[in-house]
Amino acid sequence: MQNNKTLTEKIQNVIKALENNNMRGIYVKKASEIPGIVKDMLFPGCVITAGGSVSLSESGVSDVINSDKYNFLDRSKKGISAEEQQEIFKAAIGCDFFFCSTNAITENGELINVDGFCNRISSIAFGPKKVIMVVGSNKIVKDLDEGLLRIKKVAAPKNCARLGSDTPCAKLGHCVSLSKSDNPDITDGCACDSRICCSYLISARQRIKDRITVILCEEPLGY
């Protein structure tokens, strides 16, 4: 197990790699530092959307963006209709801030994300003026291959279990494709209607500098 100094250095190296990729990286030691950083980024009345994320709730960011000071368009609010949800997905294209986490972040400063419905990856790629990601050090991987495996071994199964999705990984704890191969292709896996691994987005060097900010926390967050 790596010691804290090694982990801190590793995170600082990832932040340098993000900066090389035209993304902003912010190091925090503890998750409790994150709400204050987020409050300093926002302005009264700003329009905010967010992807479903355990990291946002665990870090306290969900509570910050839910404040009356901001115009948070909550696609998960109680009693929301499918039509209202669609309107929020469309509004995300012009919003000021989009909050989410990432499924994995490589030592080379690449962000790897997979979606079933794809509203999250579409907002990461295009639309919101600023994308703010809250990411625990548990999501750092060596490279793209390790990141894709992390999705099949950790992120997708745990998210499917959280959402109550009827997928094999929610019961097995890993992608069904790993029962046949140690190194499955991204198309391998289940054929369920509720499959979560449909479209992959890899965010490498960005054209718009600092549109994406990653708040990278030494403490683990989400999965």
Ligand code: SF4
């Ligand atoms: S392909 Fe299906 S079983 Fe595999 S991780 Fe994705 S949702 Fe789960």
